[in-house]
Amino acid sequence: MKENNFKINEHYLKTAISDIKPNMISTRGYNQEELIEHISFSDMIYLLLKGILPSKKDGKLFNRILVSFCDHGATPPSTQTARLISSSGSPMNSAVAGGLLSFGRNHAGAIEKAMNLYQNAINSLNLTDDVDIDNQQIVQLAINIFNSYNEKNKKFPGFGHRYHDIDPRASKIMDIAITEGFVGNHTKLAFTLENLLKDNKNIRLNIDGVNAALLSDLGFNPKLGLGIFMIGRVPGIVAHVYEESIDEEEFRKFCDLDDIIFKD
């Protein structure tokens, strides 16, 4: 008998997302005709990812998260990658696919890291579902995170922004979350951690950090963090690729001979 062997998968696919029969398509138990007629695109996304429709309040928040991810101009490497690929004459889907491949450890990875950070911290308290955490506990968790990252000299995921001292998207969503009563345990923790980091290091939550906390309060698995970000950002990338493709210039390069230094 061998070990280290590989399972041979049987030849079928199981899925709980959509059921397809001749002349019938249903998603998560709802007939697609009804969904097309009645729900918003952002609720449809929530339904696809969570398996249930959001409450009105949750749907409103999720919509805002998606809007806030939509575009950061031509500055992100992913957007520049997509434009670079498009300028070489590749089709729209290749350019967008290439843009997505730029979401690596240093770009857009912060959402999942921050979701893991907040969810692991809150989970460590073993709360029962309906109990609200008390503020003392939150402060202690934030201090623990602060100390642990400081000791290891690690970057705090979801904090700081290349171009903005105060990320205007993050501030806006934080304001709305407070005004509309959306501050769950994960968001409380994020806000508390921000207070520590503002005072001690002069850095604040960025849009990834705030949304990571809110998505955690909405019950999303950290494994979906990058996926939700991509759903939000693909429209921006499509807009940039389209702009690039109708532009008169061809064959963009970001460095030309004079910008390339040969060092042997």
Place this chain on the structure above:
Amino acid sequence: MKENNFKINEHYLKTAISDIKPNMISTRGYNQEELIEHISFSDMIYLLLKGILPSKKDGKLFNRILVSFCDHGATPPSTQTARLISSSGSPMNSAVAGGLLSFGRNHAGAIEKAMNLYQNAINSLNLTDDVDIDNQQIVQLAINIFNSYNEKNKKFPGFGHRYHDIDPRASKIMDIAITEGFVGNHTKLAFTLENLLKDNKNIRLNIDGVNAALLSDLGFNPKLGLGIFMIGRVPGIVAHVYEESIDEEEFRKFCDLDDIIFKD
């Protein structure tokens, strides 16, 4: 002096999509804070792609188009590609990117072809903006298209569906378009062409075909056809990749030794 030479691009990027300044982000002239607070994700997409916000009526239609593209279960090759890549342990963005690469000539290409078909036909009439085409002209255009495709034995883009005699999404959107007064010139042409094809070949508009007509009436360039489809479909692909990644099975393959025939 040489010909056939290549332009060397200068080192800058021009964009009209978003303006980024320290602590300030605006898209198409609107402050992102305002957009986050007030508009739906689907209106944000419209704004990114068209440069202006939709009217309430246009926004409602555009939202339905996006919802209708969201998912067709595990049947599309793109979704299967994404799940296949995910099952080999690649990250979410690689799996989604791979899925997008499956949108080729035979899959999702119909939207742009249909948009070109309808827009070229309508443009050929050189209508001034505010004149409604008369029904005689529409019928004639449809007959011309029908004959021309038949002679060359070409597939009608946006017609027929692998699994559905009647694509339930297409019927639903057609009903809504009629009820809510959304039948512009391109859609009239599509419906007229469908009548010919229903009678003569027993095939009907599918979701790509109907949406191609409606997007044309909304004023979208055919070059954006695949982009809008991808924006609509990425949520479905993300849901499938997530489902695959939390599933217990590893390393899916669609053919195993017994399914592979070696022919020398």
Place this chain on the structure above:
Amino acid sequence: MKENNFKINEHYLKTAISDIKPNMISTRGYNQEELIEHISFSDMIYLLLKGILPSKKDGKLFNRILVSFCDHGATPPSTQTARLISSSGSPMNSAVAGGLLSFGRNHAGAIEKAMNLYQNAINSLNLTDDVDIDNQQIVQLAINIFNSYNEKNKKFPGFGHRYHDIDPRASKIMDIAITEGFVGNHTKLAFTLENLLKDNKNIRLNIDGVNAALLSDLGFNPKLGLGIFMIGRVPGIVAHVYEESIDEEEFRKFCDLDDIIFKD
């Protein structure tokens, strides 16, 4: 009975490339153990693509073609795309995949276009296999191509280079082809066309153009043009991604705020 319908593929794969049985792998009829022991990588590639091993002379030429495609420093958009993706912390395979997506209409597309051009021209003569074309015919074909491209003001595929008046790789391979007796009909046509273009437009064959002619003489289908180019270029891209990944810099961008012009 419906038309415009789609075939449902049966669930199997036919292949003539390699035969896999437990503890046995053979490629194009040769046991892989023998291939590993006895043949060069470039002969193995020839075998995979053509189904037969090359003659010693053909193998030598094919090897040179592959070497000549290997690297053009950090200047190509594909290489820059791959480095951009790598600098965002994405894995090696994502960066290389992104680089490949840059081979569009304006970059690396010339090989296939040139192969089609030469092969269509030569095929139009309906030569029997063993007859050598006479020089008058070649000259006439070249003149026809020259006039036809000029009239339509089209770029000649495989001619001219952004950085080189004389592409040193192209000159070298042309010299070798002449010295070693490698000038078949397609290459004769390419050389004749070059004479016209040198005199009239001061442009010469680049490496894509020469290799397109030689690959045509070797009997490769134009559909393999980009594939062979990619096989040759992937080593260079891997070297660049590796260099980028061990470099100290993170998160490269080709345009920063000052390089991005917002035009509303």
Place this chain on the structure above:
Amino acid sequence: MKENNFKINEHYLKTAISDIKPNMISTRGYNQEELIEHISFSDMIYLLLKGILPSKKDGKLFNRILVSFCDHGATPPSTQTARLISSSGSPMNSAVAGGLLSFGRNHAGAIEKAMNLYQNAINSLNLTDDVDIDNQQIVQLAINIFNSYNEKNKKFPGFGHRYHDIDPRASKIMDIAITEGFVGNHTKLAFTLENLLKDNKNIRLNIDGVNAALLSDLGFNPKLGLGIFMIGRVPGIVAHVYEESIDEEEFRKFCDLDDIIFKD
């Protein structure tokens, strides 16, 4: 002063791979004309990746490693992904790129893991360059690895094969390595570990495992493991995509309605 901030890269690229000047291309200090005339494709790859040309003996081994990676028929998920994408009508480069995206944690990841395993073990001995390790030390390292993986119930990277009890490529390369005097410290360790695993678990080195050891003896960084594998495998993927594209079938799917199980 802020922390957690991001460096803004200056706008240039440094590279030591190739130097490009008008009408001059040199790679790693060698004029490309000379390389094209005189060296094999596999030596060129070695030069690109290591910065120096191989000795005759090392070059021969490296060539065999590349040949051994070339193709495993239509069985690998990466090859199936590439064929799936091609069958939807996407271009060659998209299909190959999609195939590469399938090299995840569960597929082709073993090479880098095995290189790290062997190199970390050998490095732990702090040998000076010219000292050969003694067999007692090797055996002890192998036992340590064996125990440590067993305790954690981890898969041994580079061991076992889905279809082969004895991977014929691995056996062949091992034979050649022994006959031609190619067993350095890393390979000794791999062989010793195999003896333990053969006796205790009835599993053997596969092609990834043997090549990981040999590449380590050749001095390659583990970060290049997947890159070298891809260079070897891309020719096979190109051959499969070409075969798929000239095949009569369109729009392959690996599961059809009957193979998809909806579980709500």
